[in-house]
Each structure stands twice: as C-alpha cells, then as structure tokens.
Amino acid sequence: AQTVTQSQPEMSVQEAETVTLSCTYDTSESDYYLFWYKQPPSRQMILVIRQEAYKQQNATENRFSVNFQKAAKSFSLKISDSQLGDAAMYFCAYRSAWGYDSNSGYALNFGKGTSLLVTP
Amino acid sequence: NAGVTQTPKFQVLKTGQSMTLQCAQDMNHNSMYWYRQDPGMGLRLIYYSASEGTTDKGEVPNGYNVSRLNKREFSLRLESAAPSQTSVYFCASSEQGSTEQFFGPGTRLTVL
Numbered sequence: 610a611q612t613v614t615q616s617q618p619e620m621s622v623q624e625a626e627t628v629t630l631s632c633t634y635d636t637s638e639s640d641y642y643l644f645w646y647k648q649p650p651s652r653q654m655i656l657v658i659r660q661e662a663y664k665q666q667n668a669t670e671n672r673f674s675v676n677f678q679k680a681a682k683s684f685s686l687k688i689s690d691s692q693l694g695d696a697a698m699y700f701c702a703y704r705s706a707w708g709y710d711s712n713s714g715y716a717l718n719f720g721k722g723t724s725l726l727v728t729p
Numbered sequence: 730n731a732g733v734t735q736t737p738k739f740q741v742l743k744t745g746q747s748m749t750l751q752c753a754q755d756m757n758h759n760s761m762y763w764y765r766q767d768p769g770m771g772l773r774l775i776y777y778s779a780s781e782g783t784t785d786k787g788e789v790p791n792g793y794n795v796s797r798l799n800k801r802e803f804s805l806r807l808e809s810a811a812p813s814q815t816s817v818y819f820c821a822s823s824e825q826g827s828t829e830q831f832f833g834p835g836t837r838l839t840v841l
Contacts, residue, residue, distance in 0.1 A: 653834055
C-alpha cells in the first residue's frame with residue numbers, strides 16, 4: 610500500500626508571507642494523482658490543488674502552487690501571500706491512476722496532516 | 730445541489746450502544762466511502778462501495794458494518810460502540826475513476 614508522509618505536524622506563517630508544506634510518498638506505480646486538501650475549523654474537506662504524475666508541469670491555483678518532484682517522490686504545497694483564512698489543517702493525499710484498487714476502491718491515502726497557523 | 734450530506738452532525742453514545750450514521754449524495758456518483766479522522770492520524774478508510782450493490786472493507790473496518798441502500802445512500806453502523814470509536818466520521822463520494830472526491834461535513838462521535 611502507498612504511504613503518504615507529512616513530516617511537519619505544525620507550521621506558522623505571518624500574514625502576506627509565503628509558506629511551504631512538505632509531503633513525501635512511497636509508491637511503485639508510475640502514474641498516480643496527488644492532492645492537497647484543506648480542513649478549516651468547520652471540518653469541511655476542501656480540495657486545494659491536484660497534480661497528475663504524468664504531467665511535468667507543476668499545478669497552480671491562484672496563491673497555491675505545488676513543487677512536484679517525481680523522482681524524489683516529493684509533493685510540497687506553497688502558499689503565497691498568506692491570509693488569515695488560510696489557517697487550517699492541510700492534508701496531502703495519493704490515489705492510483707490505474708483505476709480500481711482491490712484494497713481501497715478509488716479511495717485516497719492521506720497523510721497525517723499539517724496544522725497551519727497564520728499570524729497577523 | 731446539496732452535495733454530500735451526513736446526519737447527525739454530533740452524537741454521544743454510551744459504550745455498548747448502537748447507532749447508524751447516514752450519508753446521502755445527490756451527484757449520481759457510483760462510488761462512496763466512509764473515513765474516520767483521529768488526531769494525528771489523518772483520514773483512514775473504513776469501508777467503501779465502488780458501485781451500488783457492492784461494499785468492501787478498507788483499512789480499519791473492525792467494529793463497523795455498512796449498507797449501500799441505493800445509489801444515493803451509504804450508511805455506517807456501529808453495533809456495539811466502544812470508546813476507541815470516538816472519532817470524526819466523513820462520508821465521501823466520487824464518480825467511478827474520477828480523481829475528485831466530495832466530502833460531507835462530518836459527524837463527531839463520542840463514545841463514553
């Protein structure tokens with residue numbers, strides 16, 4: 610089974626600054642999808658950004674961008690111009706691109722999360 | 730569209746009691762999932778249903794049962810609740826093969 614590791618339980622950033630959250634994963638597959646989800650205090654899981662492994666170009670969504678290093682199996686999230694509303698738990702997740710997995714269907718494998726604090 | 734809805738939002742049980750968590754989606758998705766979230770553990774898959782009429786165990790299925798009642802609804806049952814089942818439970822759905830999963834708002838369950 611693929612494992613996803615987030616080595617930073619907590620991070621802090623000042624408003625308007627940039628922060629990078631780290632994620633590494635272990636897989637023997639060549640094609641897969643990687644995700645960053647945001648979970649604010651409301652508990653709602655919100656998809657922030659998605660990366661397809663076969664695409665070399667790093668995904669971007671407004672202030673959010675990723676640094677995808679396939680050989681290193683690294684997938685970090687960069688938040689630029691941080692805002693108070695960015696404070697949340699951030700989860701990195703993995704899903705195989707080869708369709709149905711006999712152990713998990715189409716489910717996602719999540720890391721343990723990074724709690725991001727944004728200070729004024 | 731309501732997306733994925735879950736009931737109840739909060740629940741307190743005593744050890745040994747039973748209850749069913751309800752989940753429904755209105756996006757006509759084939760696949761549905763139940764995850765639990767514990768502090769420091771991320772989200773872990775309990776059960777999933779790849780399509781109507783099928784259910785399978787995930788990573789942490791012990792102590793739970795599920796029913797895929799129809800395409801819209803996927804319920805999670807605790808037959809005899811234990812304190813170790815204190816957690817936040819999320820239901821999610823996706824179209825088969827689609828990369829995006831849509832999550833419900835979660836149920837916070839406390840077992841005393």
